[in-house]
Amino acid sequence: MNGVSVGSLYALLAIGYTLVYGILGLINFAHSDVFMLGTYFAFFMIAVFLLPWWLSVLIGVILCAFVGMSIERVAYRPLRNAPRISALITAVGVSFFIENLGLVTVGARPKGFPRPELMKNVYILLGARIQGVTFWVPIISIVILLALFYIVYRTKVGMAMRAVSRDMETTRLMGVDVDRVILYTFALGSALAGIGGILWACKYPQINPLMGIFPGWKAFTAAVVGGIGNVVGAMLGGFIIGLAEILIVAFFPGLTGYRDAFVFAILIIFLLVRPGGLMGEVAREKV
Amino acid sequence: MKDTVLQVEDLHVFYGGIHALKGVSLSVPQGTIVALIGANGAGKSTTLRTISGLVRAKRGRISFEGKDITEELPHRIVEMGIAMVPEGRRIFPNLTVMENLLLGAYTRRDSQGLKRDLDWVFTLFPRLKERTWQKGGTLSGGEQQMLAVARALMSRPRLLMMDEPSLGLAPLLVREIFDIIRELCENGVTILLIEQNAKAALEIAHYAYVLETGRIVLEGEGKKLLEDERVRKAYLGEE
Numbered sequence A: 001m002n003g004v005s006v007g008s009l010y011a012l013l014a015i016g017y018t019l020v021y022g023i024l025g026l027i028n029f030a031h032s033d034v035f036m037l038g039t040y041f042a043f044f045m046i047a048v049f050l051l052p053w054w055l056s057v058l059i060g061v062i063l064c065a066f067v068g069m070s071i072e073r074v075a076y077r078p079l080r081n082a083p084r085i086s087a088l089i090t091a092v093g094v095s096f097f098i099e100n101l102g103l104v105t106v107g108a109r110p111k112g113f114p115r116p117e118l119m120k121n122v123y124i125l126l127g128a129r130i131q132g133v134t135f136w137v138p139i140i141s142i143v144i145l146l147a148l149f150y151i152v153y154r155t156k157v158g159m160a161m162r163a164v165s166r167d168m169e170t171t172r173l174m175g176v177d178v179d180r181v182i183l184y185t186f187a188l189g190s191a192l193a194g195i196g197g198i199l200w201a202c203k204y205p206q207i208n209p210l211m212g213i214f215p216g217w218k219a220f221t222a223a224v225v226g227g228i229g230n231v232v233g234a235m236l237g238g239f240i241i242g243l244a245e246i247l248i249v250a251f252f253p254g255l256t257g258y259r260d261a262f263v264f265a266i267l268i269i270f271l272l273v274r275p276g277g278l279m280g281e282v283a284r285e286k287v
Numbered sequence B: 001m002k003d004t005v006l007q008v009e010d011l012h013v014f015y016g017g018i019h020a021l022k023g024v025s026l027s028v029p030q031g032t033i034v035a036l037i038g039a040n041g042a043g044k045s046t047t048l049r050t051i052s053g054l055v056r057a058k059r060g061r062i063s064f065e066g067k068d069i070t071e072e073l074p075h076r077i078v079e080m081g082i083a084m085v086p087e088g089r090r091i092f093p094n095l096t097v098m099e100n101l102l103l104g105a106y107t108r109r110d111s112q113g114l115k116r117d118l119d120w121v122f123t124l125f126p127r128l129k130e131r132t133w134q135k136g137g138t139l140s141g142g143e144q145q146m147l148a149v150a151r152a153l154m155s156r157p158r159l160l161m162m163d164e165p166s167l168g169l170a171p172l173l174v175r176e177i178f179d180i181i182r183e184l185c186e187n188g189v190t191i192l193l194i195e196q197n198a199k200a201a202l203e204i205a206h207y208a209y210v211l212e213t214g215r216i217v218l219e220g221e222g223k224k225l226l227e228d229e230r231v232r233k234a235y236l237g238e239e
């Protein structure tokens, strides 16, 4: 159950990597920082502005969407026709910028994240005691993932996103304002990262400006394992990584310290066996 | 003289240092079929891509129904009423046939008219109707070409630009595509057509331009060009 719970959070975060990669062929390194920002936005709304929990989350997620759109507009769009490596370096730069801005403004010292009662409750499920977070996190995540699938596969803008990811130029010829679709993609991915971050903080209620880095790398691994660019793959990859990580800790407690290294070992082995990822098409090299 | 729908004046286009169009001028009158022919690399596709806003002109002017569209963005140009069947079909393989068609109608807000036009393209291309749920990538080449044309029609264009719609099709299908082009024209759609198959193009075109290394070298009524010595030699493969 704990594996599913962590896995669903990786899934939420992995979607953002995969959406942006699918469309721009860019690894958005700043994505994990949006995840971190989500927790701080919610934290300040709750602890400083004393807003109710649900409203704080909503504002936090909306702010994340705006941050995501701003990153795209300011940092990536001007480089749309530049070599891929320039955009990649910019992505790393944006990530460092946000992390350091965080360190300067809120400091490196972790802050306790105020969890709602719902997450602290203890339930008895089939005779086992289970914490509210372990129970609610996957449920909330799955509802959100279903909403995402609806957007991507059943709405007009989702259709445009899938089209852009295949052939940006022809999508323009269809009368689609591609730059706007890309903005929406960043908004969507960043909102999911924000929700993921807040749920993460409910599970591990210590927040700091560098907290996004490890979940970010693992979610990115999940996206690659699932077949980067593929939304369903990112979700499956998230659950696989989450479960694998928890299982290794459960069966080999001695290896707990290697838990992070283990995740990357999965990545390497997996890519040797299936270079395109779980759902990926190997031949689909984007030019 | 009919109204001019599209007017291109002194168009210059560069790809880096390559001067691909060197002052192309042409005009497309309302309700006609105008053909653009020329050898490989002459600049035919570049001309269409510049009109549709994908490529920027260094110099020159493009106007559509009297409005200057030289600086417009591609999606605005589609909204204004120009659609294109791109070279090489460019079907979205990961989208269903229906989604490909709906994407063609992306700019439209009138759901009634959209439904009517879906029915209309399905009567033009009955084969697509049986395959609405099939992924674009699984269609045969000919079916993809039909889908490319149908998709462009879904925006209800007043000007349809087609870049080699018959490429790679069996002779029977080529005939079919040309019949449909003629039929579209009779329905009031103005057409700017690029074709390798110069003979077929000149036969249905009211007017035609011959492009050679970025310049218009010859123009005239389709039937007249068919009889022109130079055209016969260079493009119809006659001695």
Ligand SMILES: Nc1ncnc2c1ncn2[C@@H]1O[C@H](COP(=O)(O)OP(=O)(O)OP(=O)(O)O)[C@@H](O)[C@H]1O
Binding pocket: B015, B016, B018, B020, B038, B039, B040, B041, B042, B043, B044, B045, B046, B047, B087
């Ligand atoms: N993206 C590009 N970058 C650089 N050069 C280009 C590009 N696109 C076209 N060209 C060059 O511009 C010239 C005109 O190309 P264009 O595609 O317009 O020719 P075309 O008449 O459509 O030929 P074809 O009949 O082979 O389709 C060619 O010399 C081509 O190599």
Ligand SMILES: [Mg+2]
Binding pocket: B044, B045, B046, B087, B163
């Ligand atoms: Mg061409």
